[in-house]
Amino acid sequence: MDQRNFTYMFYGFAAAWLILAIYVVSLVSRGRKLQDQLETLKRTLSQEKL
Amino acid sequence: MFDKILLAVGLTSGLYLVRNLYTMLLVLPDEAAQGMIYRIMFFHIPSWWTCFLSFLVAGIASAVAIRSKSNRADSLAVAATEVGLAFTFVGLATGMIWAKIIWGIWWTWDARLTWAFITALTYAGYLMMRNMIPDPSERLRVTGVLNVFAFASVVICYKAIDWWRTQHPGAVMSFRTGGGNIDPAMEGMTYHNFIAFLLLCVVMVTLRLRQEETLREIEGLRRLAYSR
Amino acid sequence: MLRQSWQIFLKDVRMELRGKEALNASLAFALVVLILFSFAIDPTSEQIREISGGLLWILFAFSGVLLVNRSFLREQSNDCLDVLLVNRVPASALMLGKTFANLLFILMIEAVCLPVFSVLYNINLFQLPLWLIGICLLASWAIAILGTVFAAMTVNLRLRELMLPVILYPMIIPALAAAMYLTNIVSVGKVPEGDDLIWVRLLVGFDVIFTTLALGLIDTILVD
Numbered sequence: 215m216d217q218r219n220f221t222y223m224f225y226g227f228a229a230a231w232l233i234l235a236i237y238v239v240s241l242v243s244r245g246r247k248l249q250d251q252l253e254t255l256k257r258t259l260s261q262e263k264l
Numbered sequence: 265m266f267d268k269i270l271l272a273v274g275l276t277s278g279l280y281l282v283r284n285l286y287t288m289l290l291v292l293p294d295e296a297a298q299g300m301i302y303r304i305m306f307f308h309i310p311s312w313w314t315c316f317l318s319f320l321v322a323g324i325a326s327a328v329a330i331r332s333k334s335n336r337a338d339s340l341a342v343a344a345t346e347v348g349l350a351f352t353f354v355g356l357a358t359g360m361i362w363a364k365i366i367w368g369i370w371w372t373w374d375a376r377l378t379w380a381f382i383t384a385l386t387y388a389g390y391l392m393m394r395n396m397i398p399d400p401s402e403r404l405r406v407t408g409v410l411n412v413f414a415f416a417s418v419v420i421c422y423k424a425i426d427w428w429r430t431q432h433p434g435a436v437m438s439f440r441t442g443g444g445n446i447d448p449a450m451e452g453m454t455y456h457n458f459i460a461f462l463l464l465c466v467v468m469v470t471l472r473l474r475q476e477e478t479l480r481e482i483e484g485l486r487r488l489a490y491s492r
Numbered sequence: 493m494l495r496q497s498w499q500i501f502l503k504d505v506r507m508e509l510r511g512k513e514a515l516n517a518s519l520a521f522a523l524v525v526l527i528l529f530s531f532a533i534d535p536t537s538e539q540i541r542e543i544s545g546g547l548l549w550i551l552f553a554f555s556g557v558l559l560v561n562r563s564f565l566r567e568q569s570n571d572c573l574d575v576l577l578v579n580r581v582p583a584s585a586l587m588l589g590k591t592f593a594n595l596l597f598i599l600m601i602e603a604v605c606l607p608v609f610s611v612l613y614n615i616n617l618f619q620l621p622l623w624l625i626g627i628c629l630l631a632s633w634a635i636a637i638l639g640t641v642f643a644a645m646t647v648n649l650r651l652r653e654l655m656l657p658v659i660l661y662p663m664i665i666p667a668l669a670a671a672m673y674l675t676n677i678v679s680v681g682k683v684p685e686g687d688d689l690i691w692v693r694l695l696v697g698f699d700v701i702f703t704t705l706a707l708g709l710i711d712t713i714l715v716d
Contacts (some may be wrong), residue, residue, distance in 0.1 A: 218323075219299045219365060226304035226361040230311065230354050234464065240472050248478045254270040255485045262489075330712045382662045389659040396649050406645045409709045413663060415639075420666065427690070438631070 270467055277463035284457050287291065292449060304362040305450075310458035312355040312380075314465050318348030319387070319418045321469075326411035330405055335480060338404045341411055342394060343472035347465055352384045376432035379421035386414040387477050396400075400483065493585045500581070500589025508565060513561040514670065515597060518555040522605050525551050526612065528689050540613050544653050548609060552633060553604060559597045560639030563590045564647040573714070574689060577592050582705050583714040587640055591706075595636040619681035630695045631671035634702065634706030638664050641706045645714050670695040 281354040288306050320346035329337035359377075360370045371377065381395035390410050397403040418429075425434045437454070508515055531545050533540060535648040567573040576586060606624075610617045618624060642660045670691040675676060677684050 216299065217475055219301045223303055226301075226307065226358045229361060233350065233357060233445045237347075238468065241475075244347040245471060245475050245478075247322050247421045248475055248482065252478055252482050252485070255482060255489070256352040256437060259485060259489060332707070348617050378665075382665055385662040386659070389655075389662065393645075393649075393655060396651060396655065404646065409641075409713050410645060410659060411710065413702075413705060414707075417662065471589075483618065 276469040277346040308358040310461045311351045314461045315348045315351035319343040323415035326408040329449045330408035339476035343469045347468045374430040375424040375428035376430045383417045496585040497589040501592045504593035518558040522555040545564040545672040547599045549672045551561045560643045587710045617679045623678045632665035656674040667698045
């Protein structure tokens, strides 16, 4: 029982950290993608102007 | 400069969480009835508070957005909703793991759990709706109203333990019971982790908010490109 | 404003009764699902008494969504909605009229399904007719008011038939749960009392809160 208790406590902690970590990673990667998109768009627009 | 402050706050919350981990594992004793598993509460309760708070912010931001047609408030509403949803999943996952040990089952359909699930579904529906409406002003109006409606389920979820007899434990925090139901050290620990989560939440909302503004800029540039 | 709502109501009812498209379709759907229930559970067992309320309200929620989905779609051809709003029909009057029309349609479905269910599954649902009517009115109003508001939100979406249930069902669960519970008690001839009254209060509170919210926010959705 105690062993299982400990294992599940560990799972609980891991789950909390993992979900937040995954969210942060996805957040950062999405931010980078958006930034890239913006740069490309700006570049194409300025090229068209010339 | 702003980036650095953001990074610093993020790191602070991370370090704070690690420090809390040390206290809760090595300083605080096991709980008499539940053994060591009770420590999941230090993640479970603060994550729900954080999630409720972000949904509250999202609701207020949506109300402001539909009132004053403010795009910034609209962006804040999405950012807070999405981050709140992440914390909802933390709350659900930790709660289920705790329940598996204490109740012997992963899930039970009592009022609190049911409404937690409904809340998650409602806000997921909100985020889905956003992706489906291309016109920004229509999106602001429609999803803003939806967000205000959705907050009702948060209120029900928060009050469910008072309104129904639930299998989910009732209120233990002293600001709801008047004290005496929880060891002060354990209650303090919950607040410590709550502050850490809150800092993390602020960082994430800010990041997401910025993305939403980048997205708006991209949309604007696209429209410009099409119009030429 | 009430006069305008009344006119919208009459217009919607007349339009629907002329073609009966949505009504027929959702009635047929409801009856098919009623038959499907007999395969999901043993129709002769006593068990059905305990879950009849649940089955019925799932059914009404499904066919209700089919009905409310149509109510703003009806205005889409020839931009009727814009014409109405430009001619200074208040959005709240518009919504109220449509809600009453939808309420009437849902009640019509219920009026057919309740007796049919009683006969097919050998339960007398009408032991306390006034209670049953009251529950039907309150819960159908909940479906109608929220359904109408959300139909107004989703009417311009490409996937509106999918999105409406996705956002509507989680929101109306409190009302549906109350209706299911109360229908179950009433169908065995027990008057709701004591602890059961919290469900009545929940149902009434739900209707009041969401009707107020809907009336306050509908302008934002439709007008500007």
